[in-house]
Amino acid sequence: MSSAQSSMQLSNVSDPLRVHVPPNETPEERKRRIAAEKKAKKISEAIDKQLKAERDEMEKTRGTKLLLLGSSESGKTTVLKQLKIIHGKGLENEREQYRHIVHLNVLTAIKALAKGFEVNNLTLENSENDEHLAAILSLSSIKESLNRQSLSLQAAVGGLKSADDATAILLANYESVKAVWSDSAVQKYFESANDIGLQDSAKYFLDNVDRLAQENYLPTDEDILQARIRTLGVTEHKFDINSTTYKIYDVGGHRSQRQYWAPYFDDVNAIIFMAAVSAFDQPLEEDLRINRMRDSLDLFNTICNHPLFKNTSIILFLNKIDILKKKLNRLQLKTYFKEYQGANDFQSVTKFFRREFLSRNKVVDKNVYVHFTHATDTTQMRVIVASVNDMIQRENLKASGLI
Structure with missing residues (x-):
């Protein structure tokens, strides 16, 4: 087949993106065609704009749904108080x-x-x-x-x-x-x-x-x-952050409360999981035989690899770093975690806990964002909340195929 024949065949293939130009088009016909194309384009753009507005309104009404999970005493309620200070009506x-x-x-x-x-x-x-x-x-x-x-x-x-x-x-x-x-x-x-x-x-x-x-x-x-208050049941909180409405569900972290988590697992945009890294030397209140940090690791493993959260990003707050720093001055981590053989300083210990949590994630390509937090420090939490908001917005844009 000659190159001329190949070109002819290719030109005859239907291309939906190409505008059909009639053969021997007169100037008047060309003028009407261009006017019709401009009108069609304008209508199409108006429809797209309306659809986008409807999607944005629906998204705004629905809100971005976040789950706030973690063991009891991890600081979940404190984070909600900070959100009230930073993006709510205060306390x-x-x-x-x-x-x-x-x-x-x-x-x-x-x-x-x-x-x-x-x-x-x-x-x-x-x-x-x-x-x-x-x-x-x-x-x-x-x-x-x-x-x-x-x-x-x-x-x-x-x-x-x-x-x-x-x-x-x-x-x-x-x-x-x-x-x-x-x-x-x-x-x-x-x-x-x-x-x-x-x-x-x-x-x-x-x-x-x-x-x-x-x-x-x-x-x-x-x-x-x-102030310490235990969360009983599930509480819903709404915050407007940079024109985005967040619906945050705080569920009790006590073992007896975890049975109430499941109904809130559907349609979640992201999970904030909290663990108190300072609790490495403490037993669970519910079961004195279990170390609090090991319970947090087991719970994170369950949440991170749950089938319903396969495509859900997790923001991991390793909290109470202020208390951890003080404890490391008088306690050895390896006394409670025999597998730890590193130096007993803040940098080494936090790297260890970060690695331990991330190693529980078995889902390929799952995003886990780690922050070391001092939840009672409003200045630090203001920076972290802004970072989390940026991350969630990027994830939402990716899910919509816009980036």
């Missing part, structure tokens, strides 16, 4: 409510310390504080369950006759709380008391008890960020 409407929660956190912390002191038959440095220790131990209004690390809003209100009782009890026992906490023997015991269910913010609240016990006390943003 102003919650201050009065948190006054009672903060006071109950103080009482829970000092009662746990006093109980541990008693169980271990320890002696106070200053014998004059014995009566103050007895006063703390006699606070029967604080339920035994509240001596543990977990504290729920329901317990805060229902555990006492009223939420106001927590404030009344703290004000009535302020001197005893201060005396017991300031005793050097209690301070020493606190440094090694990792098995009595102390919340991570115990020191913060006990160090600030003078301010917290003022008659006119109202919690600061920092106080609210430090």
Whole structure:
């Protein structure tokens, strides 16, 4: 076949992208054809614009759905508080409510310390504080369950006759709380008391008890960020970030709460998974035989490789790095993770945990974005939230085929 014949054959192949030009077209016909093409193009562009507007409106109405998952005590609720500060209406409407929660956190912390002191038959440095220790131990209004690390809003209100009782009890026992906490023997015991269910913010609240016990006390943003409340069930939160509506579902991380996660697994844009890297020396509240970090690793393995999340990106927040840094000054990671043989410094330990989590991902081409976080630090979280938003927008554009 000659090249001329080949060219002729190729020219006869139907090409939907080519405009058919009639043979021997007159100038008048050409003018009408061009006008018709311009009109058709204008109509097509208008339709495309309308469809895009409808898709954008639908997406805006539907929102970007995020799941906030992780073990209990990992800091999920703190991240939501930060989002309220950074992209919401702030915490102003919650201050009065948190006054009672903060006071109950103080009482829970000092009662746990006093109980541990008693169980271990320890002696106070200053014998004059014995009566103050007895006063703390006699606070029967604080339920035994509240001596543990977990504290729920329901317990805060229902555990006492009223939420106001927590404030009344703290004000009535302020001197005893201060005396017991300031005793050097209690301070020493606190440094090694990792098995009595102390919340991570115990020191913060006990160090600030003078301010917290003022008659006119109202919690600061920092106080609210430090306050511990257990998430029970599933809560939905909406935030508008750079014209995108985010629907964030926070589900309780306690083992008994994980059975409620499944219904929220469908149609998820991304998952924020949180793990407290500072918990390497702590047992689970629900099962003292299980290490908290190992539980987080197992849970991440389940979530990361779940069939419904095959194409879902995961943002991994390895949280509480501030507490981790302090712990590494007095504890050896390899005592709790025998497989770890690296240096006991922050850089090496965080690399180890990052590698451990990422190694659980068995899904090829799955994106896992890692951030080391200090969730109570608003400045740091502001930067991380902006980064997460950019990442999610890029992922959404990829899923739409626009990039």
